[in-house]
Amino acid sequence: QGIQIHRGIVYGSHARLLTPDEAKLATPGHTHRWTVFLQSAATPPPTMRLNSKATGVEDENEDFITGGADDLSWLIKRVTFRLHETYPSPNRPVDKPPYRVTETGWGEFPLNIRVQFQQETGEKTVAFGHQLRLHHWGPPALGPQPQAEGSGSQEQGASGPGAHEEGGIETARVKPEPKDDAQMVTVADSAVKGGNEPAEPPTASSTDSSTPVVQINPLPVHSWQYDQFVFTDPTTTLYQLLLDHPETPLPRRSLRMGQGKHMGEGAILGVDRGSAGVPLEFTQEMEVAERERLEQARRSLVEETDRWR
Template structure:
């Protein structure tokens, strides 16, 4: 910013931009484990990222390629793919700093151009801090996020059984599928909200339209991996979960009342 220039903020204006942050993880194949550059105790390849929920099919070709090829091992990537020029909706981000577990060499990774991601191999889950920086001349403070690296999918047997219900042992098919290592997608949809942004930031954010989520998801189209359908399905899952909790609470109350009646009968 030129000397003497002031940061004038636009009052009563708030602009939001959507992001996805989280990780993907894939079990290493026997061939990948045999790579001398991979530690013998490592079990998964994982990628921690900050990206737009909508991929630009033209400018994000490299990112799409990475989404399709999750099996690539970090140490096997001899040449980095060229970064997309505009990275769709993340042009307002200057850099992203990922703080990995201290056991990793150079545990603080600074990514100054898209794609904002780090790929590694490992065996354990841990918390990763993600700090997002904006151009200094925009006058916006950096944002700190946290993500717990997830390598293993949730299992049904981790869900407690209902009170008074038979012990929900998994079927043979479910148990067999649970023992097969599965890829994991663990991410959060969030929106960065800029309240009363500076004029420079306002101009940068409005220089192109915001990301519009597609109506439906398409597993064969990485640009539609997150959609309005995804949001609706998540709301349905939350609603179903709340209903399940309510039903369990009611059953627990009935069970307690039954025990109290039995106790009363025994004391007489």
């Protein structure tokens, strides 16, 4: 009694444009390959090999997903991913690591991630929500180029809360027509009306040669977040299991920021070119910075309360 133990996890999604070979095998109309996942927060060390210029570590390929240093099968019995209803068998249970589901598609939608713990833990099922992201955040890169025939109306703006401005080229955006609660949120190059069904071809909105054209950002889209399983007053059995399976500590600082061909090409060291503001791995430095932000907020609240008093 009186004990609270936490285990760090990371969950979210990774998405990228289909390669020409993948597009030939995918459902017609699908533009992206995406993976939704849940795993331990710490990330295994990067592949230790020198790149062609012998300047340091060359990171994983474009399908790199953060986390996963620890095997959580001793704790987790099943992770069920609830996809959009237009996918066949939208409930996708995964009974062993890695807890991931990979699909193709063309629209963004909310996902539900349900975690069932092993029976001996005595813990109840928990659930997390995640918004699948296929397109980069921030304003798109526009150029005064002739409009492509048959392209839809375009809309500038951020995709979702906490939008970040991002350098380089960006994806096209249009506003879909409302349909139902599971409506896609943002799309690229066409108006979307479902998660897995082919998109209807857009109609031409203008023939003005001065209409800007949105360029497509080829970099992968990272959309993931840190969270924790928190066990309060655990049973003796669960307490012993937790002691027997200590988690890998987060690294002091990231070994991946600005590294690798797909996320560091032409970028300043320390800047993630995949998705602006999204870390490639969680670190102790981030943990300290978050504590400092919370402490500063507490001090500001006390000062404001004293001022009003």
